[in-house]
Amino acid sequence: MDPTARTDAAQRPADSRVAGLRSVSASPVRPDLLPRVAAGDETAVAECVTVYGSLVWSIARRMALTPADAEDAAQEIFIDLWKSAARFDPNVASEAAFVTMIARRRAIDRRRRAQARGTPEEVHESLPSKEEPFDERIATDDEAAVARAALQELRPEQREVLELAFGEGLTHIEISAKLSLPLGTVKTHARRGLLRVRELLARASSAARRGTT
Amino acid sequence: MVAVNALDPRQEQRLDELLSDAACGPLEPAQQAELDGLLEALGDDTPGAYGGPGGPERAAAALTLALLPARAEPLPAHLAAKISSAGLAALGPKAAGNGSALPPVRGPRRATWIAVVGWAAAAGLAFVLWTQREELTDLRLERDGRVAAEAGRDEALRRSENLAADLALLRDQAREAEALLRNELARLEAVHRSDLDRAAQDAAERLAARESELAAAFDVQLAELRASFAAREDELLVEIEALNELLGDVDPAALRERLLGEAPDLVRVDWSTTEDPLVATAVVRGDVVWSPSRQEGYMTFQGLPANRADEQQYQLWIFDGTRDAARPVDGGVFDVADPSRPVVVPIDAKLDIRDATAFAVTLERAGGVVVSDREHLLLLAAR
Numbered sequence: 001m002d003p004t005a006r007t008d009a010a011q012r013p014a015d016s017r018v019a020g021l022r023s024v025s026a027s028p029v030r031p032d033l034l035p036r037v038a039a040g041d042e043t044a045v046a047e048c049v050t051v052y053g054s055l056v057w058s059i060a061r062r063m064a065l066t067p068a069d070a071e072d073a074a075q076e077i078f079i080d081l082w083k084s085a086a087r088f089d090p091n092v093a094s095e096a097a098f099v100t101m102i103a104r105r106r107a108i109d110r111r112r113r114a115q116a117r118g119t120p121e122e123v124h125e126s127l128p129s130k131e132e133p134f135d136e137r138i139a140t141d142d143e144a145a146v147a148r149a150a151l152q153e154l155r156p157e158q159r160e161v162l163e164l165a166f167g168e169g170l171t172h173i174e175i176s177a178k179l180s181l182p183l184g185t186v187k188t189h190a191r192r193g194l195l196r197v198r199e200l201l202a203r204a205s206s207a208a209r210r211g212t213t
Numbered sequence: 214m215v216a217v218n219a220l221d222p223r224q225e226q227r228l229d230e231l232l233s234d235a236a237c238g239p240l241e242p243a244q245q246a247e248l249d250g251l252l253e254a255l256g257d258d259t260p261g262a263y264g265g266p267g268g269p270e271r272a273a274a275a276l277t278l279a280l281l282p283a284r285a286e287p288l289p290a291h292l293a294a295k296i297s298s299a300g301l302a303a304l305g306p307k308a309a310g311n312g313s314a315l316p317p318v319r320g321p322r323r324a325t326w327i328a329v330v331g332w333a334a335a336a337g338l339a340f341v342l343w344t345q346r347e348e349l350t351d352l353r354l355e356r357d358g359r360v361a362a363e364a365g366r367d368e369a370l371r372r373s374e375n376l377a378a379d380l381a382l383l384r385d386q387a388r389e390a391e392a393l394l395r396n397e398l399a400r401l402e403a404v405h406r407s408d409l410d411r412a413a414q415d416a417a418e419r420l421a422a423r424e425s426e427l428a429a430a431f432d433v434q435l436a437e438l439r440a441s442f443a444a445r446e447d448e449l450l451v452e453i454e455a456l457n458e459l460l461g462d463v464d465p466a467a468l469r470e471r472l473l474g475e476a477p478d479l480v481r482v483d484w485s486t487t488e489d490p491l492v493a494t495a496v497v498r499g500d501v502v503w504s505p506s507r508q509e510g511y512m513t514f515q516g517l518p519a520n521r522a523d524e525q526q527y528q529l530w531i532f533d534g535t536r537d538a539a540r541p542v543d544g545g546v547f548d549v550a551d552p553s554r555p556v557v558v559p560i561d562a563k564l565d566i567r568d569a570t571a572f573a574v575t576l577e578r579a580g581g582v583v584v585s586d587r588e589h590l591l592l593l594a595a596r
Contacts, residue, residue, distance in 0.1 A: 166276040
C-alpha cells in the first residue's frame, strides 16, 4: 500500500477524540445496517455487501495468502457477520469497527490454520484493477480518527511498525525481517502503539457515554 | 485493560500481551497454546473487554480503518453476488420463522401425512378386499413387504441416532483431551519460563556482584594511587624547598640580607671614592657590611667601572686594628661587568679579622696580588 495515498480524512486531526466517538461526527450519521440484518430485513443484506464489501475484501486480500484464499475468507467473514449481526451494539463500537473486528478475526484465524497446515506462503498478488473510494461511513469513521490521532503521537519507529501491521497486514515476523528489527522490538512497538490507541478509544468512549447520559 | 480474575498480575499482563499480539496477526503455536491455557484458566470469565473500547482487537480495527488507502479494489461482482445470496439464504428460515406461527415443516408434519396416506390406503385396501376377494393373497404379500420396509427404516433411524450419540460422545472426549493437552502444554511452558527467569535473575545477580567487586577494587586502587601521589607531592615540596634554600645560599644578595637580619655585631660603612683618575669622575654608591662574630661580610657597589677580567681584577683589602697597618688582609678579588647594576660581592678574608677598621678596593692584575703597590687605590670605607 502506498502510504501517501491516504484519504484526506487520514491527514485530518481527530479533534473529536476526547469529545466522544459518536457524538461529534463530521458526516451525518446514517442508520446502521446490521440491526436491520438481525431483524431479517433482506434489503439490508445487499446494502451491507455494497457498503462493507470493499472493506472486507481489502482486509481479506491483505491478510490472505492467496487470491483464492481471499475469496474464501471474504465469504467466511460475511457469514460470520450475518450470524453476529444481532450482537452489534452501536453504543459500544461503530459499525465499520465492528465489521473490521470480525473481518480481522476471521482472516487471522484462517491464516493461523493455513500456517498450521504448513501451506507455503505465497506473495500477495496484486492484479491491476479498477479502484474505488470506500463508502463514506468507512472514510469518516470516528474510531479511525482516534487511531490516526494516536498514530501522530507515536515515535516514528513505533508508527512504522503499526503501519506495516495494520496498513499492509504484515505479521510481526515479516515486519521484523523488513525493518531488520529484532522480533521482540517489533512486538513491543506494536503493543505500545495498540495500548495508546486503546487508551484513547476508552477515553473517547467514556466521554461519549457521559455525553449521552 | 482486560477484565480478568483467577490470574495473578503477571499472568494478567501476559494475557494482555498475548491478546495484543493476537490482534495483530496469527500467533506462533507456542504463544497460541499459552493464550489458550490462560483463557482456559479464566473459564467463563473470558475477557469480554478484548473487543471492547479498551481492548486490543478494537484498537486493531480502528488502526486498520485509519490506515486504509484512499481507494481500493471493490469486492468482485461474482463474489458479491455469492455472498448476498448466501446471506439471504441464512436469513431465510429466520424471516420465515418470524412470519409464521407454525413450527418448521419437518418430522411431525410428514408423519401426519404418512398416517393419513396410510389410513386412506388401508380403507382402499379394505374396499378392494371386500370387492375383490380373489386378489387377497397378493395384497397380503404386499402388506407384509410394507411392514418389513417400515421396520427396516425404523431400525436404520435407531442406528443413525445411536451413531450420532456416539459421535457426540467422541467429540466431547476429543474436546476434553485437547483441553488437557493445552493445560499440560501451558504448564510446561510456565515451568520452562520460570526456569529461564531464574537463570536470568542469577545472571543479573552475578553481574551485579562482579560489578560491585570491580567498583570496590577500583576505589581501593584509586585511594592507593591518591595516597602515593600525595606522598610524592610532599617529597617534591621538600625537595623544592631544599633547592630554594640552596639557591638562597649561592645568592650573595640574599645572604647579605640574612646577615643584616641575623648578625648581632654588624659593622656597616659606606664606600667613598679616592682621587684616582679611574674613579675621580665616577659616582660610586655602596657599602660594606661585616660581622666579626661570624667572620662574614659583603660589599655592594653601583657605578664602579667594569673591569676586563682577563687583564685586571678588583681586590679588597681589610685593615685589622690588631695587625700591622702596612699589611692589610687580602679580602679576595672580584669583577664588575655592568656598572649600572648593583653588585653584591661576598668578602673572602684570607685571615681572621679581629678588629676591622677600614676596607679598601684596589685594581690589580688578574688573579690579585699578595701585597698591593696601591697604584690604583679606588675606594675606601673607614669606620
